[in-house]
Amino acid sequence: MENTEPDLRWNIIYQAAQEEKIKTLFKLFRKNGIEPILIKGWSVSRYFPAHISRLAMDIDLAFDRESYLTARQISKTTKINVDLHNELRHLETVAYTDLYEHSQSIELNNGSQIRVLCPEDSLRVICVHWLNDGGIKKDRLWDIYYCVKNRPSNFNWERCLNIVSPKRRKWILTAIAVAHHYLQLPLDDVPFIDEVNQPGFIPNWIHRTLENEWKSEITLAPLISVWKHPTKLLQQIKKRIPPNAIQAVIETESAFENSSPLFIQIKDMFARMLPRKGNEASISTLFFNKFKR
């Protein structure tokens, strides 16, 4: 067993297994007349070098609004851990029909055809997703790194950045600039290099937030997952006061400004206490639903 590096060996079989699961899921949904789009996870890992593992515990599939509920029912018939998305909700403002129109059919190594977002839309989604998690996962910053570094030669920055609002455009550029700053993502050949190189392009509070999160021993976890563990629950509540500033900006659809985001954080804290549509598993939603009954 000397020819293959252990990590490479793992990556080869892990990727093959992921592709098998994806193939099975597409077959299942297509049999029922539904065409999903694979987002995040494997669709990002294909930009990674072969020797680097990029694990994903589930497979993320997006569906149009009309198919979503049927897809949920169908997903109950499989043991594969699949995360279903009702279009792309907060991750994207571009119409799903537009995303679908620009999506691509690609072939897996096992020969099956699957659908993924075009590289431009995919990069936008992973940037917003990373920010929406408060940037707490430094390892996930590599997603942005490799999607930019290994983008196709015909990558259309116009499509990626300029079909969304200037506020969202700044979000995407900030995420890319963060990958440039902390992971030395090369940006010499991008059209926005002068913009992101401006002093203070990344507000100082973003650096502070990220660096505090990355050195913190307590990772932000859904409250529902620690509900029965008082010590951990307390830790998680403490971690939320004040809320992660980056997450607060994204959740409240605010802009990345150089001024302190304190008011945005307060606004987000109150918003989080209310039940949110599409987040049925949040404690506030569960509580309100119980109360309504």
Add this chain to the structure above:
Amino acid sequence: MSNSTNLQARTEGLVIQEMSDEVLVYDLNTNKAHCLNQTAAFVWKKCDGKNSVSDIAGLLENEFNAPVQDDLVWLAIDQLSKDNLLEAKPIASPIAGLSRREVVKRIGLASVVALPIVASLIAPTTALAGTCSACAGDPGNCNQPACLGTTMCPVNTCVP
């Protein structure tokens, strides 16, 4: 010994990747990956429900042009069975209860054929793990207590 009919390699729920001198296997049911060296892979492929242990030993002899004892095949079968890569457990194994060291002693150091190895592959420690949505959505879905308070979960092994 009724070892001729129940030696059947499992095929369902497995992803198999042939490499130049080994076979990688991923069990979709348990999310575990294994690496079979040439000898183990050869034995596994010959478990077709028809070949007996002696038949497989004979086939191995032909393949490697060297004498092969039945115990070497049993050693492979024992490992394949432990890793759930056979349809059913073999009914009677003459090496049952013996340690690997004792079996290797029985086979003898003179064996030219490499000893069968079924190694478990584990996710590299440097792996970029994903969010464990099983924990996030419903902690009951994840049986790893260490998952609580963490969002990293590479292949059912949660790390802080």
